[in-house]
Amino acid sequence: MLPPMLSQALCLPWETALNFALRHDPATLVALKPHSGKLVCLQLQGMGAVYVRLLENGVGLSLSNDAQPDVILAGRPADFAPIALAEDKAAALMASPVMIEGDTRLATALSHMASALEVDWEAMVSPMTGGLIAHQLGQSLRGLMSWGQQTSATMMKASSDYVQDEVRWVTPAPLLERFACDVDQVRLRADRLAARIALLEQARQSERESSVQEKHPA
Amino acid sequence: MSEEKTTHFGYQTVATEQKQAMVADVFHSVAAKYDLMNDLMSFGVHRLWKRVTIDMSGVRPGNKVLDLAGGTGDLTRKFSRIVGPQGKVVLADINSSMLNVGRDRLTDQGYVGNIEYVQANAECLPFDDNSFDVITIAFGLRNVTDKDKALRSMTRVLKPGGRLLVLEFSKATNPVMSKAYDLYSFSAMPVMGKLVANDAESYKYLAESIRMHPDQETLKGMMEEAGLVRCTYHNMTSGVVALHRGIKP
Numbered sequence: 001m002l003p004p005m006l007s008q009a010l011c012l013p014w015e016t017a018l019n020f021a022l023r024h025d026p027a028t029l030v031a032l033k034p035h036s037g038k039l040v041c042l043q044l045q046g047m048g049a050v051y052v053r054l055l056e057n058g059v060g061l062s063l064s065n066d067a068q069p070d071v072i073l074a075g076r077p078a079d080f081a082p083i084a085l086a087e088d089k090a091a092a093l094m095a096s097p098v099m100i101e102g103d104t105r106l107a108t109a110l111s112h113m114a115s116a117l118e119v120d121w122e123a124m125v126s127p128m129t130g131g132l133i134a135h136q137l138g139q140s141l142r143g144l145m146s147w148g149q150q151t152s153a154t155m156m157k158a159s160s161d162y163v164q165d166e167v168r169w170v171t172p173a174p175l176l177e178r179f180a181c182d183v184d185q186v187r188l189r190a191d192r193l194a195a196r197i198a199l200l201e202q203a204r205q206s207e208r209e210s211s212v213q214e215k216h217p218a
Numbered sequence: 219m220s221e222e223k224t225t226h227f228g229y230q231t232v233a234t235e236q237k238q239a240m241v242a243d244v245f246h247s248v249a250a251k252y253d254l255m256n257d258l259m260s261f262g263v264h265r266l267w268k269r270v271t272i273d274m275s276g277v278r279p280g281n282k283v284l285d286l287a288g289g290t291g292d293l294t295r296k297f298s299r300i301v302g303p304q305g306k307v308v309l310a311d312i313n314s315s316m317l318n319v320g321r322d323r324l325t326d327q328g329y330v331g332n333i334e335y336v337q338a339n340a341e342c343l344p345f346d347d348n349s350f351d352v353i354t355i356a357f358g359l360r361n362v363t364d365k366d367k368a369l370r371s372m373t374r375v376l377k378p379g380g381r382l383l384v385l386e387f388s389k390a391t392n393p394v395m396s397k398a399y400d401l402y403s404f405s406a407m408p409v410m411g412k413l414v415a416n417d418a419e420s421y422k423y424l425a426e427s428i429r430m431h432p433d434q435e436t437l438k439g440m441m442e443e444a445g446l447v448r449c450t451y452h453n454m455t456s457g458v459v460a461l462h463r464g465i466k467p
Contacts, residue, residue: 004270004273004274004452004454005263005266005267005270005454005455008266008269008270008273009266012265012266012269036279036299036302037278037279037280037299037300037301037302037305038279039278051273053300055299055300056299057299060296062269062273064273065273065276066273066274066275066276067275067276067277067278068276068278
């Protein structure tokens, strides 16, 4: 564990940057308000814990805290990204390997906030560059982000089609689902059959016992 | 012939009843430039010391906190955001000038609603027994005339299970750091005080009062003597500052 002073010194710039960004996203600040004062602990596997104190006008970060966290989210850093990107946060949170301890509603609300985060970059840079340049920068940035999103989505789709349909390294999802469904059906039928055989065995056993009793009454 | 009780005021020995007024004069004099001087003298590190104090306080929403000798309200501001509207923070200081600066600053910044301001002497706190979940005294205990009495008073108003945190200058654990710190505090600090706050004497007192303050182990013993349990301390910046923590059983 890092000495408290060092951990505070490490957290301070991140906290300042995060709060600076949050100040330019009023919607997230409004969403944070009902959770003000609550403490979230992110247990990042192989990296240690990060405590996030939710406040009315931002967040406080620290690497140690003596208060009991309201919710603990434990997992690998890579496990958290799919939750933030998923449409159904609650379902994604439950299905993910991230371990949740404590207030799960708070965890879902945080996940919603993270994905809805929309920082007004233009407003952020305009005091330094002026409105016109900030607008141009903002448009370029938005264009770049939009291009990045489209390109990554196209790349994902093309790669998926290639490995599934062209080279057939991976079974397509619908086929896999149908196969899994068939396996489930077979398993269910086998279980039913086993139960039925057991029942028949039991009936035969009791019949045998009653016939023995009839032949040799006590 | 009655023997007059004496105490320390920096390196001077003064009558016990004089110390309070002398300390008051120091803080009346430095109140306006207190925050600026803190930043200059500690190179801003006092902010990290205070952040550690907040994290180790275990404070939660709805708690009642006493920020004793709270001065210009650094800790109160942070506590106020955490305890929320259901909780309460009492900023107490014996010095009216410091309290006024703290109250004006916090009010101007919009910290209202869950903060109360009380001018109080740490030795006889005007609060009911078992009133607070957390009490902090940051850089204030060394100015108190009767430290044992103040610690007993704090223990009295603390709820069972509540925490007392004492953030105070202490004894540097590293000999090199100790020498450098001595040199800095006795030569640079009064000069800075003269240049910025136009008061070299108050900052000379500050340096002297730090040397006269009990070291880490002695203060820990005093806290145990006052009735606190599980007393521990954490040295920061090589022991230049120590954060003591004790729990009321």
